[in-house]
Amino acid sequence: MLEVTDLATAYDGITALRGVTLRVPTGSMVAIVGPNGAGKSTLLNTISGVLRPHAGTVRFDGADVTRLPAHKVARLGLLQVPEGRQILGPLSVEENLLLGRLARGARAADGTADDLDAVFSLFPILAERRRQEGGSLSGGQQQMLAIGRALMGRPRLLMLDEPSLGLSPIMARQVFDALATLKARGQTILLVEQNARRALASTDFAYVLEQGRIVQEGPSAALASDPRIISHYLPETDLSTS
Amino acid sequence: MTLVFQQILNGFVVGGTYALFALGFTLIFGVLHVLNLAHGAVFMWGAFVGLFTVTSLGLPLYVAFIAAMLAAGLISVLVDLVAFRPLRARGSPEFAAIISSIGVAQILMSLAQIASQTQVYRFPFGTFPIVFYNVLGLRISLQQIVIVASVVVLVALLLGILFATSFGRQIRAVAISERTAALLGISVSNIHGLTFFISGALAGAAGVIIGIAFNSVHFLMGEPYLLRGFVVIILGGLGSITGALAGGLIFGMVQTLSIAFLSSALSDAILFGMMFLILLVRPSGLFGALHRQVRVVRQ
Ligand SMILES: Nc1ncnc2c1ncn2[C@@H]1O[C@H](COP(=O)(O)OP(=O)(O)O)[C@@H](O)[C@H]1O
Ligand SMILES: [Mg+2]
Numbered sequence: 001m002l003e004v005t006d007l008a009t010a011y012d013g014i015t016a017l018r019g020v021t022l023r024v025p026t027g028s029m030v031a032i033v034g035p036n037g038a039g040k041s042t043l044l045n046t047i048s049g050v051l052r053p054h055a056g057t058v059r060f061d062g063a064d065v066t067r068l069p070a071h072k073v074a075r076l077g078l079l080q081v082p083e084g085r086q087i088l089g090p091l092s093v094e095e096n097l098l099l100g101r102l103a104r105g106a107r108a109a110d111g112t113a114d115d116l117d118a119v120f121s122l123f124p125i126l127a128e129r130r131r132q133e134g135g136s137l138s139g140g141q142q143q144m145l146a147i148g149r150a151l152m153g154r155p156r157l158l159m160l161d162e163p164s165l166g167l168s169p170i171m172a173r174q175v176f177d178a179l180a181t182l183k184a185r186g187q188t189i190l191l192v193e194q195n196a197r198r199a200l201a202s203t204d205f206a207y208v209l210e211q212g213r214i215v216q217e218g219p220s221a222a223l224a225s226d227p228r229i230i231s232h233y234l235p236e237t238d239l240s241t242s
Numbered sequence: 243m244t245l246v247f248q249q250i251l252n253g254f255v256v257g258g259t260y261a262l263f264a265l266g267f268t269l270i271f272g273v274l275h276v277l278n279l280a281h282g283a284v285f286m287w288g289a290f291v292g293l294f295t296v297t298s299l300g301l302p303l304y305v306a307f308i309a310a311m312l313a314a315g316l317i318s319v320l321v322d323l324v325a326f327r328p329l330r331a332r333g334s335p336e337f338a339a340i341i342s343s344i345g346v347a348q349i350l351m352s353l354a355q356i357a358s359q360t361q362v363y364r365f366p367f368g369t370f371p372i373v374f375y376n377v378l379g380l381r382i383s384l385q386q387i388v389i390v391a392s393v394v395v396l397v398a399l400l401l402g403i404l405f406a407t408s409f410g411r412q413i414r415a416v417a418i419s420e421r422t423a424a425l426l427g428i429s430v431s432n433i434h435g436l437t438f439f440i441s442g443a444l445a446g447a448a449g450v451i452i453g454i455a456f457n458s459v460h461f462l463m464g465e466p467y468l469l470r471g472f473v474v475i476i477l478g479g480l481g482s483i484t485g486a487l488a489g490g491l492i493f494g495m496v497q498t499l500s501i502a503f504l505s506s507a508l509s510d511a512i513l514f515g516m517m518f519l520i521l522l523v524r525p526s527g528l529f530g531a532l533h534r535q536v537r538v539v540r541q
Pocket of ligand 2: 040041042083161162
């Protein structure tokens with residue numbers, strides 16, 4: 001479904017991605033793990049069309065989307081839940097969700113009410129808070145809103161940038177449970193995470209990104225038992241939070 | 243005492259027209275975070291289109307009103323395309339956009355000067371019936387009633403668009419974060435265009451109203467309004483819709499009262515003094531923090 005080939009991106013001449021190649025097959029859940037500053041957000045933003053790569057290609061369902069503007073990428077169903085959730089704070093929960101519906105574009109114009117119900121049944125707290133300002137929600141609730149907002153656009157590929165960042169362990173678990181539910185329904189997912197333990201536990205395949213390069217890849221279960229990965233990314237302290 | 247109330251009433255009507263002008267001005271600031279210094283020229287062109295619709299085409303005033311709104315809306319979109327979009331595409335600083343909008347304003351005024359042969363035009367006698375009513379000892383003209391009614395309708399329309407339609411949601415989303423809006427599938431440049439259209443249409447309506455109220459349309463008429471609009475939105479808080487409304491009304495009343503009871507020479511000094519005072523004690527404007535949900539400015 002998604003094929004990224006030799007992608008390279010720079011900020012004002014400072015290279016952040018150095019030839020990244022990866023693929024996300026339809027129906028799979030793929031993880032990208034790596035330390036802070038590795039280029040994970042840069043990678044998602046380049047795929048989304050927020051950043052322009054200076055080399056490489058992004059193909060989505062066979063079509064070249066490399067230099068498409070962000071809103072057109074979104075309308076193809078390649079949707080990103082950005083780092084830090086980016087809730088539109090002064091808008092209500094419901095307004096945030098309704099905006100998410102725009103990405104659906106011409107793909108399927110009907111059934112708003114159904115989609116709202118689907119999001120509310122996945123995240124019941126959003127139904128209770130639907131008239132509140134998005135900015136008044138807790139961090140975990142905002143993450144649910146951000147995911148729900150993307151789901152309103154009926155993503156064909158859902159990309160999430162560190163959805164557990166800054167969340168309490170309980171909230172993080174709820175978010176990961178929701179992702180597992182979506183995966184079980186056949187949703188294709190690309191998950192970026194610093195919390196490698198959780199990411200490897202919930203995905204099929206994973207890439208390790210370091211300093212803008214893919215340094216390792218393989219089935220998530222295999223990476224989770226790789227001694228090198230364990231020593232770098234799965235420290236003991238992580239156990240207490242997962 | 244009746245005289246005071248009469249002047250307050252007059253000030254309220256004048257203030258309504260300032261508010262109409264300032265709403266479009268503040269809307270662009272709220273959404274794009276730039277000052278559109280061509281707003282006065284767009285307003286002036288709205289007045290001319292309204293005038294020519296009546297004088298050259300012989301059409302009724304309400305048609306002129308709609309024509310002026312559409313034309314000024316389109317001119318405003320043109321201002322976006324010429325003065326703002328190329329700079330945004332290059333990521334130029336906001337200061338550059340201010341300068342280029344001054345440039346476009348000069349071009350628009352020169353064109354109007356040529357088209358009008360530097361003359362002052364008037365709406366033909368009888369365009370608006372001159373009728374007065376006596377209410378509780380106050381003299382109210384039909385014109386004043388229609389002005390206030392149009393302002394109320396247009397403000398209601400604006401609020402309706404902003405807060406009860408999908409377009410309005412998209413405008414507010416772009417105002418808060420362009421990147422997030424784009425990730426949601428919103429075409430930020432289309433929303434900018436729409437914002438300029440709405441802003442220009444409001445200016446066009448204000449142009450016709452003021453052209454009739456003061457019975458004078460000329461190529462320089464936008465300049466004093468730009469300056470006043472600037473004071474109004476600083477009073478009310480840059481980017482604040484309620485602020486523009488309240489600021490316009492306050493400005494109109496203070497101006498009318500100081501002209502009536504002090505002197506017309508002093509009125510500008512008082513108004514700009516008020517602006518300095520606000521900038522000193524409450525730089526975010528009177529309504530800065532109070533009306534966060536109505537405010538369209540980036541957080
Ligand atoms: N807007 C930016 N301007 C300049 N450099 C940036 C910008 N955003 C990120 N970087 C740099 O690019 C590299 C990758 O950052 P990022 O993609 O955010 O990493 P990650 O998401 O993996 O933490 C880092 O070295 C970071 O400092
Ligand atoms: Mg990141």
